Amino acid sequence: MNHNTATDPAPxxxxxxxxxxxxxxxxxxxxxxxxxxxxxVRCIQLDTDNLCKLFGQPxxxxxxxxxxFDRELCGDGRDEALRLIGEWERLx
Numbered sequence: 001m002n003h004n005t006a007t008d009p010a011p012x013x014x015x016x017x018x019x020x021x022x023x024x025x026x027x028x029x030x031x032x033x034x035x036x037x038x039x040x041v042r043c044i045q046l047d048t049d050n051l052c053k054l055f056g057q058p059x060x061x062x063x064x065x066x067x068x069f070d071r072e073l074c075g076d077g078r079d080e081a082l083r084l085i086g087e088w089e090r091l092x
Contacts, residue, residue, distance in 0.1 A: 013069040018042075018050030019081035020067045020074075024089045028061045030054075039089040050078075 025039040031054065032044040045053045045060075054060035073088060074081040 014074075014078065014081075016050045017074070017078045017081055018046050018052075019078055019085050020064075021046040021050070021052060023082050023085035024067075026061060026063055028063055030061055031059050040086065 021043040022041070023039060026033075026036040026043070028036055030036060030043060030045060037043055043052075047053050052060065052064070054064070073084055075084050
């Protein structure tokens with residue numbers, strides 16, 4: 001949930017990736033998902049271009065705003081990011 005514009009908010013963040021909006025669980029309320037979301041479930045606020053509809057909005061959960069690009073976690077592409085973030089989720 002790191003971006004909603006063509007400009008990446010975090011160095012290295014890939015526009016349209018959305019892995020951080022799918023792979024991890026989110027325990028805080030999200031508009032449209034009052035109980036958060038389980039790991040592996042697409043966030044309801046992720047649009048068809050894999051961009052966060054809440055980016056820059058006060059309704060965006062703090063955990064989402066704190067999730068930034070990390071090459072070790074996000075790898076070299078979306079598929080690798082989904083795998084790595086999913087693995088991290090299973091380990092925690």
